[in-house]
Structure formats: C-alpha cells, structure tokens
Amino acid sequence: MAYFGFIPSEQLLQQTQQFISKKNNVDLHTLRNEVALTINQEIIDTLVSQVIVNFPDSEKKQTAAKLAQFIQSSVAVLLKQLLGKANTTSLQQSIAFSKQSLFKTSNHDYRIGHELPKDIVINLKQHFAALKLGKKVNMQVLTADYKLFADEVIRHFMHQFYKTLDLGMIKRKTADIGCITTTKAVHVAIDKIIPKLNKDELKVLATQHDMLFFTH
Numbered sequence: 001m002a003y004f005g006f007i008p009s010e011q012l013l014q015q016t017q018q019f020i021s022k023k024n025n026v027d028l029h030t031l032r033n034e035v036a037l038t039i040n041q042e043i044i045d046t047l048v049s050q051v052i053v054n055f056p057d058s059e060k061k062q063t064a065a066k067l068a069q070f071i072q073s074s075v076a077v078l079l080k081q082l083l084g085k086a087n088t089t090s091l092q093q094s095i096a097f098s099k100q101s102l103f104k105t106s107n108h109d110y111r112i113g114h115e116l117p118k119d120i121v122i123n124l125k126q127h128f129a130a131l132k133l134g135k136k137v138n139m140q141v142l143t144a145d146y147k148l149f150a151d152e153v154i155r156h157f158m159h160q161f162y163k164t165l166d167l168g169m170i171k172r173k174t175a176d177i178g179c180i181t182t183t184k185a186v187h188v189a190i191d192k193i194i195p196k197l198n199k200d201e202l203k204v205l206a207t208q209h210d211m212l213f214f215t216h
Contacts, residue, residue, distance in 0.1 A: 002116045004114060005113030007046075008110065008112045009038075011038070012038045015034055019032055019098055022095070037076060039101075044068050044071060064192075071185050075158075075178075078174070078175070081174060090164060106214075116149070116213075117148075120145065121214075123145045124145055125210065132206045132210070143195055150183070150187070150190065
C-alpha cells in the first residue's frame with residue numbers, strides 16, 4: 001500500500017474530525033464546505049508555497065508563487081459554485097469520503113490524503129533519495145512522475161469528492177470542466193517549475209516532499 005498525506009493544520013484537523021463525528025449538533029453543510037475549501041488551500045501550501053519559501057528570490061520563484069495562487073483561487077471559485085445545501089445521502093457520502101481521507105501514519109500523526117499507485121510513490125521516493133544526495137536525475141522522468149501524482153490528487157480531492165455532492169446536470173458539467181481545466185493548469189505549472197530548478201532547489205523540494213509519501 002502506498003499513500004500521499006499532508007499534515008493538516010490544527011483547525012482543519014478539528015473541523016474534519018467534527019464533521020466525521022457529527023458531534024455538538026453542528027451545521028454539517030457549512031462544516032463540509034469549510035473543510036473542502038481549507039483542504040484546497042493547504043494542499044497547495046504544502047506542495048508549493050512551503051517549498052518555494054526556502055528558494056532564493058528569483059523570477060522562477062515568483063512564477064511558482066503566481067501559478068500556485070492561480071490554481072488555489074481557481075479551485076476555490078469552482079468549489080463555491082458546487083458546494084451548498086445537501087440532502088442526507090449526500091452528507092453521508094461526504095462524511096465517508098472524509099473518513100477515507102483522514103488517516104494516521106505509523107508515527108501516530110494525522111494526515112489528510114489518499115492511497116496512490118505504488119509505482120508512483122516508489123519512483124518519486126527514488127528521485128528524492130538521489131536529489132537529497134545531490135545526484136542528477138532524469139528531469140523529464142521526474143516531471144512526468146509529478147504529473148502522474150498530480151492527476152491522482154485531482155482524481156481524489158476533486159473527481160471523487162464531487163461525486164459525494166448533490167449536483168444537478170449543469171453543476172455536474174461545471175465540475176467535469178473544472179477538473180479538466182485544473183489538470184491542464186497543474187500540468188502547465190509542473191512544466192514551468194520542475195525542469196527549471198537548480199541543484200539546491202531540487203534538494204529543498206525533495207527533502208520537503210519526501211515526507212509526504214508512505215509505503216506499507
């Protein structure tokens with residue numbers, strides 16, 4: 001089994017646990033929507049913003065920051081179009097999705113993420129191990145592997161999550177178009193960022209991203 005998982009903020013963890021447990025007579029509609037929007041924010045922060053903050057100031061750092069912000073805001077706009085009141089069945093499906101997405105590692109820390117094809121994780125971990133040692137890797141292969149990983153994140157947190165929502169025909173079409181648009185934007189971002197990183201920047205990337213992937 002292989003997984004991707006980021007450490008949620010304390011607020012996101014508490015909201016997710018509260019949503020799953022349905023305690024304290026909470027407004028499940030509002031809570032679900034807040035969790036979805038915050039996950040979008042924190043995934044991009046973890047994968048991009050918290051990495052590039054350690055890069056020296058440069059045009060590619062500014063480009064990465066702008067691309068991250070664009071993707072973050074675009075998905076947030078899409079989510080706000082799709083989220084809203086839901087029937088009991090939809091909420092139960094969203095709760096089941098949240099249960100699936102929240103897990104503990106062997107170190108007993110909570111992560112939000114999902115299962116990945118094992119070969120993606122193995123390949124990325126091999127890249128990270130080499131980069132942390134200052135070794136060269138095939139940048140075309142690294143870029144391709146990041147796209148495969150990104151596709152899986154979009155599949156889980158967008159495609160699979162949207163299936164839990166009570167969407168009509170028009171909103172389902174909007175969701176489908178949004179997923180396609182996001183995938184294209186993320187692929188463009190990967191093409192603009194990964195191949196242009198220097199040895200030191202790749203080492204920073206590898207060190208921080210290595211902690212996000214697990215195999216059992």
